[in-house]
Amino acid sequence: MAKFYKKSQVVLFFIIVIASLLRIWGIDKVPVSLFGDELDVGYHAYSILKTGKDYSGNSWPLHFQSLAEWRTPLYLYSAVPTVAIFGITPIGVRLPAAIFGILGVWGIYMFVTELLSYGVARGRVVENGRWGVAIVASFFLAISPWHIQYSRAAFEVTMLLAFLIWGLYFFFESFRNGKWLWLSVALLLFTPWIYSTAKLFTPLLFGFLVLVWRKGILALPRKELFKSIIAGLIVGAPIAYSIIFGGGSQRFGYISVFSDPTRETEIGYNRQFDADVKGGVPVGLSPSFVDKFFHNKLTFWGEKITNNYIRAFSADFLFVEGDPNPRHSITGIGQFYKVEFFTLVLGVILFFRSRIERKIKLLIGYWLIIGVLPAAVTRDGGNHATRLILILPPLVFLISYGFVEAVKRAKNIYRQFFLLSYLLFIISGFVFYQHNYWVHNPWDSERWWHYGWKEAVQSIKEVESSYQKIVISTTGEPSWIFFAASYQYPPNLWHKDFPIGNDVELSGFGKVSHIDKFYFGSPQIDGSFYDWGKVLTPDTLYLANAKEININLVKEPERIPSDLKLVKAISYPSGEPAFYLVTKF
Numbered sequence: 001m002a003k004f005y006k007k008s009q010v011v012l013f014f015i016i017v018i019a020s021l022l023r024i025w026g027i028d029k030v031p032v033s034l035f036g037d038e039l040d041v042g043y044h045a046y047s048i049l050k051t052g053k054d055y056s057g058n059s060w061p062l063h064f065q066s067l068a069e070w071r072t073p074l075y076l077y078s079a080v081p082t083v084a085i086f087g088i089t090p091i092g093v094r095l096p097a098a099i100f101g102i103l104g105v106w107g108i109y110m111f112v113t114e115l116l117s118y119g120v121a122r123g124r125v126v127e128n129g130r131w132g133v134a135i136v137a138s139f140f141l142a143i144s145p146w147h148i149q150y151s152r153a154a155f156e157v158t159m160l161l162a163f164l165i166w167g168l169y170f171f172f173e174s175f176r177n178g179k180w181l182w183l184s185v186a187l188l189l190f191t192p193w194i195y196s197t198a199k200l201f202t203p204l205l206f207g208f209l210v211l212v213w214r215k216g217i218l219a220l221p222r223k224e225l226f227k228s229i230i231a232g233l234i235v236g237a238p239i240a241y242s243i244i245f246g247g248g249s250q251r252f253g254y255i256s257v258f259s260d261p262t263r264e265t266e267i268g269y270n271r272q273f274d275a276d277v278k279g280g281v282p283v284g285l286s287p288s289f290v291d292k293f294f295h296n297k298l299t300f301w302g303e304k305i306t307n308n309y310i311r312a313f314s315a316d317f318l319f320v321e322g323d324p325n326p327r328h329s330i331t332g333i334g335q336f337y338k339v340e341f342f343t344l345v346l347g348v349i350l351f352f353r354s355r356i357e358r359k360i361k362l363l364i365g366y367w368l369i370i371g372v373l374p375a376a377v378t379r380d381g382g383n384h385a386t387r388l389i390l391i392l393p394p395l396v397f398l399i400s401y402g403f404v405e406a407v408k409r410a411k412n413i414y415r416q417f418f419l420l421s422y423l424l425f426i427i428s429g430f431v432f433y434q435h436n437y438w439v440h441n442p443w444d445s446e447r448w449w450h451y452g453w454k455e456a457v458q459s460i461k462e463v464e465s466s467y468q469k470i471v472i473s474t475t476g477e478p479s480w481i482f483f484a485a486s487y488q489y490p491p492n493l494w495h496k497d498f499p500i501g502n503d504v505e506l507s508g509f510g511k512v513s514h515i516d517k518f519y520f521g522s523p524q525i526d527g528s529f530y531d532w533g534k535v536l537t538p539d540t541l542y543l544a545n546a547k548e549i550n551i552n553l554v555k556e557p558e559r560i561p562s563d564l565k566l567v568k569a570i571s572y573p574s575g576e577p578a579f580y581l582v583t584k585f
Contacts, residue, residue, distance in 0.1 A: 008131040008132075008134070008135050011135055012106070012109055012135060012138060015105065015109075015135070015138050015139050015142050016102060016105060016106055016138075016142075018142050018143070019101070019102050019105040019138075019141075019142035020098075020102050022142065022143070022148055022151075023098040023101045023102060023148065023151040023152055024095075024098050026438075027090060027091060027094050027095070027098060027152055028089065028090040028091050029090075030152070030437065030438060030441070030442055031090075031152065031153055031327070031441075031442075031445065031449045032442045032445070032446055032449050032451050032573055033090075033446075033449045033450055033451040033452070033453070033454065034088075034089075034090055034093060034154070034449075034450070034454070034485075035153075035327060035448065035449045035450045036450055036477055036478075036481060036482065037154070037155075038090075038093050038094070038153060038154040039088070039093075039450075039453075039481055039482060039485035039486065040066050040067075040071070040481050040485070041075065041076055041079055041093050041154045042079065042083055042088035042089075042092065042093040042154075042485050043055050043088060043481060043484050043485035043491075044064050044066070044071075044076045044079075045076055045077075045079040045080045045082075045083040045088075045092075045093075046083050046087075046088055046485070046488065046491060047491035047494070047495075048060075048076070048077070048080050049080050049083060049084050050490070050491045050492065051491050051492055051495065053491070053495060054076075055484065055491060055494055055495070056495075056498070057495040057498070061073060062193075062238055062239060062241075062242040063242050064076055066481075067478060067480060067481060067500065068478075069254070072156065072192070072193055072194055072195055072196060073193055074156075074159065074190060074193040074194045075096060075097075075154070075156040075159050075194060075195075078096040078100075078159065079092070079093055079096050079154070082095045082096060087488070088485050088486075088488055093154045094152065094153055094154050096154070096159065097150065097151055097152070097153060097154055097155055097156075097158045097159065098151050098152065098158075100151075100158040100159040100161075100162040101147060101148075101150070101151025101158040101162075102151075103162040103166070104141065104147070104158055104161045104162040104165055105138050105141050105142045105147075106138070107162055107165035107166045107169060108134075108137050108138050108141050108165055108393060108396065108397075109134045109135065109137065109138040110134075110165075110166075110169045111134075111165050111166070111168055111169040111172075111393075112130070112133055112134035112137045112138075112397055112400070113130055113131060113134040114169050114172040114173055115130075115168075115172060115360060115363075115397075116130030116133060116134070116356070116360075117130055117172075118172050118175070118357060118359075118360060132404045133397075133400050133401050133404045134400075136400040136403055136404055137396050137397055137399075137400035140340070140396050140399060140400055140403075141392075141393075141396050143426075143430050144336070144392070144396065145322075145329070145330065145333060145334075145335060145336070145337070145433050146322075146329075146335040146336065146385060146389065146392055147161075147392065148437075149328065149329060149330070149385075150328075150385075150386070150389065153327070155386060156194050156195040157195055157386055157389045159194050159195075160191055160194045160195045160197075160198060160389070160390075161389065161390075161392065161393060163187045163188070163190050163191050163194060164187075164188065164191055164198075164390070164393070165393055166187055167183075167184050167185075167186075167187030167188035167190075167191070168184070168188075169184075170183045170184035170187065171184040171188070171209060171213075174220065174224075175213075175216050175220075178220035178221050178224035179224060181217070181220060181224050181225070181227070181228045182224065182227040182228040182230075182231040183231075184228075185228045185231045185232045185235070186231045186232075186234075186235050188202060188205070188206055189202065189206070189231075189232055189235040189236040189239075190235055192239050192240075192243070193235075193239050196252060196374075197374035197375065197387050197390060198374075198390075199243055199252075199374075200373060200374045200377075201370055201371065201373065201374055201390055204370045204373070205366075205367070205370060208363070208366055208370075209363075212359050212362060212363070213359070252378070255378045255379055255381075256377060256378055256379070257301055257304040257305060257308075257377055257378060257379055257381075258301060258377070260300075260304070260379055263297065263300050266300065267295050267296060267297070267300055270294075270295040271287040271291040271292070271295045272287075274287075274290075274291045274294070274295070275287060275288070275291060304379075305376045305377055307382060308372070308375060308376035308377075308378075308381045308382035309372055309376050309382070310382070311382025311383050312372045312375060312376065312381075312382050312383070312388055312391070313372070314382075315341065316334075317334070317335065317382070317383045318334055318335050318336055318341075318344075318395075319334040319335075319336055319337075319338050319340070319341050320334050320338075321333075321334060321383075322334045322335050322383075322385065323335070323383055323384060323385035323386075324383065325384075325385075325448070326441070326444060326445035326448045327445065327448050327449065328384070328385040328386055329385055330433065330436050330437055330440075330441055331436075331440075331441075331444055331445075332436075333432075333433055333436060335385060335392075336395070336399070337425070337426050337429035337430065337433070338425070338429060339422060339425035339426050339429060340399050340426070342402075343399045343400075343402035343403045343406065343422070344395065344398055344399045344402060345402070346402030346403075346405065346406055347397075347398035347399055347400070347401040347402025347403070347405070348398055348402070349402075350401065350402060350405045351364070351398055351401045351402070352365070364394050364397065364398070367390075367391070367393075367394045368391055368394050368395075371388070371390035371391035371394065372388060372390075372391060374387055374390070375387035375388045403422065406418060407419060442573050443572075443573055443574045446572040446573050446574060447572070450477060450482065451572050451573065451578060452570045452571075452572060452578030452579050453482040453483075453486055453579075454486045455570045455578075455579075456486075456543055456570045456578070456579040456581070457482070457483055457486035457487050458486065459567075459568050459570065459581055460472075460487075460541070460543065460581070461487065463541065463567065463581075464517075464541075466541075467517075467539055467540060467541040467583070468517060468539040468540070469506075469517055469519060469537075469539065469540040469541070470517060470518050470519065470540075470541045470542075470543070471506070471509060471512070471519045471520075471521060471540060471541070471542045471543070472518060472519065472520050472543045473521075473522050473542070473543055473544050473545045473548060474520050474521055474522055475522050475544075475545045475547065475548050476545050476547065479520055480499055480500065480513070480520060483518065483520075489515075493515075493516075494515070497515045497516065498515070499513040499514055499515040499518075499520060500513055501513070502514060502515065504519075506519055506521065507535065508523055508524065508525065508534065508535025508536070509521040509522065509523060509524055509535065510524040522548065523535050523536075523542075529548070529549045529550075529551065529561070530561050532561070532564060532582065532584075533561060533563035533564055533584055536564070536582070536583060536584040537584055538583060538584050538585065540583060540584070541567065541581060541582075541583050542581070542582045542583065543579060543580075543581055544579065544580045544581075544582055545578075545579060546576075546577040546578055546579060546580060549580060552576070552577055553566055553569060553577065553580060554569050554571060554575075554577050562585075563584060563585055564582055564583070564584060564585065565582070565583050565584065565585050566580060566581070566582060567581035567582065567583055568580070568581040569581075
């Protein structure tokens with residue numbers, strides 16, 4: 001056993017090296033650009049670094065006030081040191097996500113070892129393969145498309161998983177040594193500070209742990225229980241207050257199925273359809289009891305939530321298509337490798353039929369159910385990989401358990417055949433995923449990653465001294481944060497002259513927001529690109545979104561109107577135009 005443990009540590013070291021390379025190598029190049037939410041992280045961190053306030057002017061906030069929502073704080077604070085070193089760059093903004101992704105790979109090994117050791121210590125399971133399952137779990141997480149995707153961009157969820165996994169590890173470790181319980185409590189209660197799904201998930205998980213393991217917890221020294229209660233109050237109370245009385249629940253109110261704006265229309269349509277089938281309802285009469293019974297708010301919400309649950313566990317989402325958003329998943333590739341479907345099925349059957357401690361089985365099953373809940377109660381949450389990432393660790397555990405048990409139970413040549421076949425398929429899947437990620441993905445997702453904003457703003461900085469007014473298009477994505485972060489506009493000035501609401505009338509553009517000589521709006525004229533000469537002046541530079549013009553001026557420069565000057569064109573990696581800098585002759 002000791003010999004196997006030592007070997008497992010060596011293997012774990014190489015797995016962590018592989019995980020580190022997959023998450024850090026080329027992080028400044030792929031994904032191809034910092035998209036809006038990443039720039040939001042970067043500028044908040046930059047503002048905290050320079051002024052101690054978020055970019056909306058709130059001092060050391062518990063929720064950061066962004067342009068469209070209030071954001072959880074912990075990842076943004078973690079980005080302050082890296083932004084201080086590297087600036088608002090891909091490395092500066094994404095490095096914390098990569099680091100927490102690596103910690104998650106290490107953490108799942110520690111957690112699975114401790115999880116299965118809990119059953120072994122109680123004589124309920126005889127296998128000594130817990131280190132094997134833990135090693136396989138860490139390897140599968142290291143090469144997981146789902147985990148790699150989020151470790152290479154400034155998403156909060158790899159930090160969320162790291163805190164969750166390590167919090168659970170220290171929870172089970174505390175039954176060996178009670179001094180770790182306070183750390184478990186702190187790590188778990190920090191998760192709502194990281195990403196909003198934990199605001200629903202963590203209280204449900206925490207309550208389950210306390211209820212199921214209450215005897216073991218109460219058997220710990222009172223000193224350790226007191227420390228844990230204090231840790232829970234210190235960490236949990238501020239975020240709970242912010243969620244209830246601050247802006248912490250604002251985002252959920254917007255994306256929830258309970259606030260779906262189509263609800264009344266859909267219910268009304270279905271009731272009217274039923275009435276029409278039965279011969280119609282005279283004008284002014286209410287729908288019948290039967291129509292109301294089948295079509296109401298509860299049935300509407302129930303159908304949406306049920307569909308989201310089914311979609312979240314579907315083979316289509318997990319193994320075939322994944323998340324349709326190219327920022328969340330590589331197009332046409334599932335969240336897991338296809339061969340992992342078979343070991344997941346095996347893992348579910350063998351794990352829940354095993355002699356492992358019943359409480360552990362309850363934990364994994366309960367985790368899967370409540371892990372989907374925060375996504376299930378949101379619109380389009382059934383295939384939203386960010387909101388669903390809470391189920392990644394238990395799924396990886398079950399896949400790993402199924403793999404190890406299949407290897408153990410197979411005999412002689414069948415074992416070798418299974419091992420070789422499985423490794424061949426998973427390595428092939430990994431190679432094809434990496435090919436798609438590095439070769440196809442940069443072009444396929446270039447618009448989704450908002451490529452071109454940094455290049456456009458840098459081009460503006462190079463020529464801004466030649467113009468009295470610089471107008472930045474608001475067609476498409478809101479341009480304020482793209483400008484502020486890419487320009488690295490001094491946060492103290494941004495606070496003072498915050499452009500949102502700071503509106504002026506600009507000839508040809510109507511009412512626009514502005515800060516200093518930078519204006520945010522689009523031409524308000526009846527006509528096309530060829531009429532822009534009527535509103536632009538020689539001392540005005542306009543940053544136009546390419547889709548406003550709908551002409552490829554890079555390939556067809558002769559189509560530029562004679563009264564306009566194309567200062568610069570910014571193209572996507574594919575060569576298609578992204579932005580144009582235009583002025584009047």
